[in-house]
Amino acid sequence: MSAPKILIIPGSLRTGSHNAKLAAVAAYEFARAGVDVTRISLADFPLPIYDGDLQAKSGLPKHAINLKRMIGAHHGVLIVSPEYNASVPPLLKNAIDWVSRVHDLHEARGDVFRNRAFALAGASQSRLGAARALQALRLILTSCHANVIASQLTLAFADQAYDDMDRLKNEADIAALKELVAQLIDISQRMM
Numbered sequence: 440m441s442a443p444k445i446l447i448i449p450g451s452l453r454t455g456s457h458n459a460k461l462a463a464v465a466a467y468e469f470a471r472a473g474v475d476v477t478r479i480s481l482a483d484f485p486l487p488i489y490d491g492d493l494q495a496k497s498g499l500p501k502h503a504i505n506l507k508r509m510i511g512a513h514h515g516v517l518i519v520s521p522e523y524n525a526s527v528p529p530l531l532k533n534a535i536d537w538v539s540r541v542h543d544l545h546e547a548r549g550d551v552f553r554n555r556a557f558a559l560a561g562a563s564q565s566r567l568g569a570a571r572a573l574q575a576l577r578l579i580l581t582s583c584h585a586n587v588i589a590s591q592l593t594l595a596f597a598d599q600a601y602d603d604m605d606r607l608k609n610e611a612d613i614a615a616l617k618e619l620v621a622q623l624i625d626i627s628q629r630m631m
Contacts, residue, residue, distance in 0.1 A: 443514035443627035445469050447478040450520035450531035457562035457597035458569075460605055462519040465560060468620045469517075479509060481534055488529075489536040503537035507551050510538065515556045515627030517619075518580075522563050522572035527579065539583050552585040556626040558619050560592035562600070568593030588626055590619040 447469075449462040462478055469476040484502040487493060510516055521528055542548040557580055561569025570593045580587050592615045594600055600607055607613050 441628075441631070442474045443624060443631060444475045444477070444512065445515045445517065445623065445627065446510060446513035447476065447517045447519065448531075448534075449478070449480065450518060450528050452480065452482050452530065453521075456521065457564070457594070457600075458519045458521045460601060461560055461562045461592075461594055461597070462517075463605065464601075464607055465517055465519065465616060465620065468616055469624075472620055472624055474624055477509075477513065481506075481530055484509075484534065486533055486537050489533055489540075494540060499541055500537065503534075503541050506534060507538045507541035510555070511551045513555065514631050515558065515623045517558045517560060517623060518576065520559065520561045520569060520572050520576055522561060522565075522567075522569040525571040526575045527572050531576070532579065535579060535583070549584050552580065552583040554630065555586070556623055556630055557585045557587045558590065558623040559587065560594070560616075560619065562594035562597035564596060564598045566595050568595035568597070586626070586630070588619075588622050590615075590622040592616050592619050 447462050449459045451458040466476050466478045484506040486502050559573045561573050563569040577587050602608050
């Protein structure tokens with residue numbers, strides 16, 4: 440069976456983001472597992488706030504189309520989300536809202552979510568490790584008919600979670616990441 444292609448989407452643009460750092464650590468683990476991994480930044484896909492009237496007037500933004508195609512070019516997607524006010528950050532929610540509207544002529548709306556596996560991770564300086572954001576994100580993605588795997592990583596006390604080489608220090612966090620990586624690879628391969 441061939442190795443799946445995995446896309447990693449950090450849901451934060453902040454300089455020094457714990458979630459961007461976690462996305463980099465995850466990318467390294469996927470590469471070690473022998474899969475083709477791509478890590479993007481949502482800064483490369485700037486989108487206006489979703490508005491149905493704007494879509495009707497101007498059509499779909501090119502960055503929404505490009506982001507949907509980027510997701511569609513991969514078998515599995517890991518979204519690494521921070522937590523804002525106990526939920527998903529607006530940047531990430533808006534990107535999902537736009538992508539959910541994009542479909543090519545030969546596909547139904549939402550196929551980009553249905554036809555691949557999604558995994559979730561999040562980092563926070565709190566003891567909850569972005570768990571509430573991941574719960575909300577799981578609900579959003581499943582309402583788009585995404586196959587969201589059971590394993591997820593909630594990295595608590597993220598400001599203390601990395602060593603001086605930006606690797607995870609805690610054995611439980613390392614094990615949770617490896618479990619998430621293995622499960623996303625396995626389910627992505629089965630969906631190919």
